[in-house]
Amino acid sequence: MMRSLWTAASGMTGQQFNIDTIANNLSNVNTTGFKKNRIDFEDLLYQTSRIAGTPATELTTVPVGVQVGHGTRVAATQKLHTQGALQATDNVSDLAIQGEGFFRVLLIDGTYGYTRDGSFKIDSQGQFVNSNGYRLMPDLTLPEGFVRDSVSISQDGRVTTKVAGSDDPIEVGQLELYRFVNPAGLQAVGENLYKVSNASGDAIGSRPGFDGMGKTIHKFLEMSNVSVVKEMVNMIVAQRAYELNSKAIQTSDSMLGIANNLKR
Structure with missing residues (x-):
């Protein structure tokens, strides 16, 4: 099975969580003293096929290795305690x-x-x-x-x-x-x-x-320190990232279909 299916799926899961956080920020745009959340992502473990620095000959070494990642996950959700606007x-x-x-x-x-x-x-x-x-x-x-x-x-x-x-x-x-x-x-x-x-x-x-x-x-x-404009931009970016990951899954499925239809 192609690892790209699971890699892209992890990206879609991360963007779902991202949209949940953005929605919570927007829902509290009028909440007194509310501080917005920010998501921090991190990449998952890597599968190493060749380690950088491996000897190639008696006199040379491989300058770069061969690694492939396995996607992303949410590392933290951080409250940003910046000053909100004051309202009389x-x-x-x-x-x-x-x-x-x-x-x-x-x-x-x-x-x-x-x-x-x-x-x-x-x-x-x-x-x-x-x-x-x-x-x-x-x-x-x-x-x-x-x-x-x-x-x-x-x-x-x-x-x-x-x-x-x-x-x-x-x-x-x-x-x-x-x-x-x-x-x-x-x-x-x-x-x-x-x-x-x-x-x-x-x-x-x-x-x-x-x-x-x-x-x-x-x-x-x-007032809340949520910026509606910035959150809307973040929402668009998250939506596009979700779509791109879904396209990667569709492409992987299509490639598997081609391989499945191979005949001698």
Whole structure:
């Protein structure tokens, strides 16, 4: 059987995975804080018929060998943590990070999740929570009787507000951001959340604007970093690559058919 059948089939399988990734990127083009995925491919093992450097005569060696590859496979899917565009919302509980860092939220199982999605809400207890009710950490609770429109968050994470009956703002909390040595190694778990993994390293916390952290931008949200134009171009390239691999299978089948029809 011709090895090209299986080699081309591996290419088609890889491009199917590529299209799946592109589709996920495009489906999240309006997801707050979403970071696009990129696929890295690698070639498979090689069958060596002649090794480079093999002696040809007593005085000469073969300059190049004879090898044939067996196709491709997906080596990694990498999150690209580039900055997304900032969009003004005029909502007092919205936050964006300009630069490096993640917000930390407390999950239902007691572990921490990390996110770039700053579309927080203020619950009935005056606490900042995300869309699924996970509390922002360190815990940030506004005082009873706070004036909603007076809530202000500075670029270094200081949270101030006014209380009914008083004209003087009071400081009620300090935000912290968290960064990682290898953010691409974080485990995406859905709900716009990431979890720490052995590849990402431990979370490093600090105030916004200090120790390499980004700044917090109040009443803004960070949008997805997906470029629709680039993804559409990637989709066209993946489609053509899929077609070319299918043509290789058809050609191999045709050659097998010719060989099968040989007569003495």
